[in-house]
Amino acid sequence: MKTVVLIAMIVLADSTGDVFLTRGMKQVGEISTLHPRTLLAIGRKVITNKSFLSGIFFMAVTFFSFVIVLSWADLSFVFPARSLIYVTSTFGAKWILKETISFQRWGGILLVCLGVALVSLP
């Protein structure tokens, strides 16, 4: 039960992080330069963006929950379960970021999810 709660936390924190990172990067705006000084200015804008920082916070929560759950659960169980992230991130993209997700894209995401789970099995 403890394991299930932590895996749910990992999956939710990771997708929440993804959504925040995306929102932050969209707020900063499309990066379309290779000019070092401009890139540095963009970098400064990124690391002071609240959504971006929240994204990093959730990524840290994901990482620490992952390490904690590994202290008792098998990696071969935790890692395949993590592939649910692809599904939850897509729901986040649909509901919060208002992206349109076609039937074909859902199909692709489900295949990826299954594939990642298979690769991570022992």
Place this chain on the structure above:
Amino acid sequence: MASTPRRASLKKTIAILIPAVFAQAAGNVLLSMRMKQIGTSQLFVLVPRAVESPTLWFGTALLIVSFLLFLTALSWADLSFVVPAVSMEVAMNVIFAHHFLHEVVSLTRWSGVLLISIGVLLILRSESQKVQGIQEL
């Protein structure tokens, strides 16, 4: 008329994500290779040796580059495209581990690699159709 920038950005997204996937897989191969050479789980021995290893620094740098490229793509592309497209790195890690580290890869894992590849192709197709759909409007 948001169509033209959108089409240009699909190519740009792919051009950013391919090096991101390769950098990530190569970074992991380097880390795994060097850590196994050090081959101890005693922290007092491991940490100092790891810190002075250029291979590990290079591997870590590749992982950072990969994350920065991922963020760059997110500055214009859909999250629902970038995240599953980047999952190609899982397949890439298996291929690299087999090729460079000579790890034995089971049939189950190879079938996973196949599913991921088909999935990513579908996601790529869905994105290019989205671009065409916008252009027809």
